[in-house]
Structures are given as C-alpha cells and as structure tokens.
Amino acid sequence: MARIDLEHIRHSYLPNPRADADYALKEVHQSLEDGGAYALLGPSGCGKTTLLNIISGLLRPSEGCLLFDGEDVSDRSTQERNIAQVFQFPVIYDTMTVYDNLAFPLRNRGLPEGEVDRKVREIIGIIGLADRAKRKARGLTADQKQKISLGRGLVRSDVNAILFDEPLTVIDPHMKWVLRSQLKQLHKRFGYTMVYVTHDQTEALTFADRVVVMYDGEIVQIGTPDELFERPKHTFVGYFIGSPGMNVVPVSVQGRTAHFGGQAITLPGAPEGSMTGPVELGIRPEYVRLGREGMPVTISKVEDIGRRKIVRASLEGKEIAVIVGEDGEIPAEPHVAFDPAGINIYADSRRVELGG
C-alpha cells in the first residue's frame, strides 16, 4: 500500500510538444491517499488511461515525477514499482490452469512454492473460482477471466496499488454489479490503494470514495460523489455527471441578483472576488421547480422514465431540463423557479464561491 504523489506531471505523445494542445495530459499535480478508492472519470480521450499508464510505469511522463510514499519512482520499471493492473479485456495465460495463472506473478518473483500455494488458495477462494482451480483458463467465461486478471493482482500482498482500466467493459450488466460490489468489499477488507478508470458515471460513483473528473487532459475536480453532484467546480462536471446533466445558462450578475434575458434570479449569496470571462448560472434539473409561479417557459417535450419525468422546456429561448416526480402535474401555463440551494455561478466555466 502506498500514497501516490503526482508532481507536476505532463505528458505528450509527440516528440517535441510546444503548444498546450500537444499535451495529452496537461499539468497534473495531485496526491492519492494511501488506501483510497479513486475513480478517474471522463470522456474518451481525456487522458485518464494516459494517467493510469504513467502511474503503472507503462508510460514515462514527458515532464514531472511520480512518488510512492515519498520515494521517486519515475525511473523505475513497471515490475519494480510493484503495482497490479487489470485491463479492459481480460488478460489470462491461455495454456495455464486457473491455479497457475494466479501463481504466475508469485513464481516470477521467486517465492517458495509453499508460500505460493498458501496465497493462491486464499485468493482463489475470494474470487470464487476454487472449484475450477485445475481447469485450463481458456475455457472460462469473460467475467471469470476478468476475475483471474484481478486475482493476479490480489495475490501479491505487497502491491503498492491496484489499477483498473475500464475493467467491466466486456462484462454483462448483471455481473457488473456483482463484481463491483466484490471489489468494494475487497477494498474494505485489504485496504488497497485502488485507482479505477471509467467513462461510466454510475460505475465511478458507486465504486469510489473520491472521484477524479478529467476533461481535456486536466483534472477538473476531485471530490466525493456528493460534492460532484451538489457543487460541480466546472461546468463540464455539471454536464458530465447526472442524467440529464446540469442546466447552464448565460447570465450577468449584479450583487445578489443574476439577470437572464428579462428575468431576475435571486442568488443565495453575492459572488466573492472578481469574475473574468463569460458568466454562467448552473442548476441541476432536480432543483428546478415546475409550477404556476416564477419564470414563464414553453414545454417542448416530456420524457417519462418511470419513477420520474424529464421535462424539456425553453426558458428565454434557452433549452433547460426539469425533473418532476412520477405524479407531478404539468400546468397549462408552465412557470419554473430555481431552488437557491442548487444554484452555482461559473465564471469562465469555473465555479465562483457565493458569500452568505
């Protein structure tokens, strides 16, 4: 187990990067706590796999260095870093039995056979493949193979961290839930430092204690699922997390009032500090109240998704989404009101603190 410090890490796949756009990973300066369960969440191409491969040592960052428990490991090979990684597609050694697959990393490290046997027996029980120990690994199903990949990481009791690169992509939806909860249990039981890359917000929010949201090569926010939902630090986080995402409308702010077209919206507090760049107001559909009072809207579409309805409406010519309950009525002359608790103000896409 180790604490991982990423110190001013930048990475480019080009030999001579100049402009910021040449970097697949722009400045990342962050610590991952010992024993934490982190999810790296972001759309395809945002740099999350790059960051993961830098931690595992499969990639050498163009700039910056990497510390494990305060020790610089930037120049160490993957093997010396002593980490485990589970890949998107299950990687197993076809010709070996399930038992030998799990024993492989230990035997490579020259452990005595007795020790190997003890560890393998323990882990094979945890991943639930004890009855298949002597079978060839190639006949197994995708989720069993992925369990073997995971098991090969778990057998090494001294791993600094276990990294997951979208490990549940090829698994059936039902098995995803099972495997994910098993991962959580393993984390609780052994306290591994785990880093989990995914583009699926449900996976990220259910697996991790802290979610690292990445966008365009940068970390835009690290927080608990709750923080990401209530107080997105970047309009991208608001848009990416939640279904549907946060409503973002352009406003001009004067004191405690935001003006949007002909409407005035009262804010919970006045923005602190100066604001540069375009100013926007973000509010999640869950905090927009549909009723007979407030700002007039025209409704274009109502999507019934079972327990609740998503109302697509136009407010001052801008599309917004509103969530109403299963039995929520939709008035003939609809108006919306913004719940002050859910209002966030953004300047140049970044969140501005509102004073009391």
Add this chain to the structure above:
Amino acid sequence: MQKTWNNKAWFLVLPVLLLVAFSAIIPLMTVVNYSVQDTFGRNEFFWAGTAWFEEVLASDRFWDSMGRNLAFSAIILAIEIPLGIFIALNMPRSGWGVPVCLVLMALPLLIPWNVVGTIWQVFGRIDIGLLGRGLWELGIDYNYVNDPFAAWVTVIIMDVWHWTSLVVLLCYAGLVSIPDAYYQAAKIDGASRWAVFRYIQLPKMNRVLLIAVLLRFMDSFMIYTEPFVVTGGGPGNTTTFLSIDLVKLAIGEFNLGEAAAMSIIYFLIILALSWVFYTVMTNYGAER
C-alpha cells in the same frame, strides 16, 4: 404444393464434375490402369495384378528415396521452424521497418522454383559461383557435384533460403494479433523474456505454426524442381528424393507399370498424412 427442393438441381454440378473428371479423375485412373497391367508399347496390355505394387514395396530403391526424403523434411523443418520464429520475434512491429521487412521476406517466395534452383546452381559452382569459388579460395573443400555432403548442404540451405520466409510471415501474423495488454500484464506480473515467449507468444502462434509445419512438410515431401536443377539427384543417388526417383523411373527408364504403382503409393501416403494433419488441426480447434 410447390416443392422447395428439386433433384434436377444436381445437373447444375455437372459442368464442374466434367472439368474435375478431365483434370484429375481420368488421369488418375490412367495411372491406376498402368499400375495393374504390363505394357510393351503398341497399346498392348497384360494383366499384372498387384505385382508392381509388391515390387515397389520390396525394392530397396523406393525405401532409400523415402528415407532420404523423410530425412530432408525433418532437417528443413528443424531449421526453418525455429529460425522462422526467431526472425518473426525480432521483426519490427511499427515504423518504416515493417514494410521493408515484409517485402524482403516475401521476395524469395515470389521467385519461380526452377529459377531458385538455377540461382543456387550458379551460386554454388566452384568455377564461377560466388559461394563455390569463395569457399574454394578460403581453402574449404566444397563441391556439390561430387561430394554428397556438400550436395545435401546446398539443397538444404537453398530450401531454407527459399521457404523460411513463409514460416516468418505466418508467425509474424500470429504475433501482431496479440494485444498490447498481454505484454503489459506480463511486465506487471514480472515475467521474464522466456516466460513471455512460452506463455503468451507461443500459445498465440500455435495455430499458425501448425499450418506452417503442415505446409512445409507437404512441400518438402513432394520437392522436385530445386534439387533436380541443382544436383539432378546426384552425386549418385544421394539427393534423389521420391519425386525425382519417380520421374527417373517413369521417363528415364520408361518403366510405366512400376512408376504407376509407386505414384499411387506416394499419393496414398500424402493423402494419409494430409488427413492426419487435418484431424489434428480441427481437433485442436475444437478443444478451445
């Protein structure tokens, strides 16, 4: 009610059947015809029964050719398969080296067989050939015309030069289909270079290797053109393989009955071996 099938459809196969009959079945039956009869020209035939077959199977000459041919196949397989794997493992996976290597590897395969024979026949000559003359200048006694050992070495090196590329290309195709994640996982598991080969690369090459062994064995078991051009089966009979022996018997000695019997035995051996390989390959697939 309209039938959805009609036996008249079989007539549609007739043209192909006729074609195959003329190209394969009728010539084969002619050979069968010769193998059970004795002929002295003028289209006179006398029934001979299995006499020719008994003669072929009892002759030392046939078994000597067979032995030489099996030894030849074994030697070239023992060289070409490991060498092909070794070269394929060391070929670049990306960049400008890939097309260069692939073209270089494909070149020997594109040369007509008798041209390959001619190239080596000239290359090895001790009067004007670069190899033969060069070795002679170095004081090495190399003369494929009268030294059986030199003749064997020449024929084997020629085959290795000509056909190792095929093994290389097949293995390379198997290797590039391995996803990067396997190598990354192996690094993380601390696998040695040998373990990566043994547990990742070799299993993934298994199928193509089987095809390579099959193709190379069959081809070398039927080899004719190249040794015929280089050594003509000599010195003596030391490089007379089955095909060369068969041609000598049929055309050189005009011993049509015995040659026909030998053809059929040869054909049955090839057929049996093909069946064995086919069974092994399909069973290997079903095991997955």
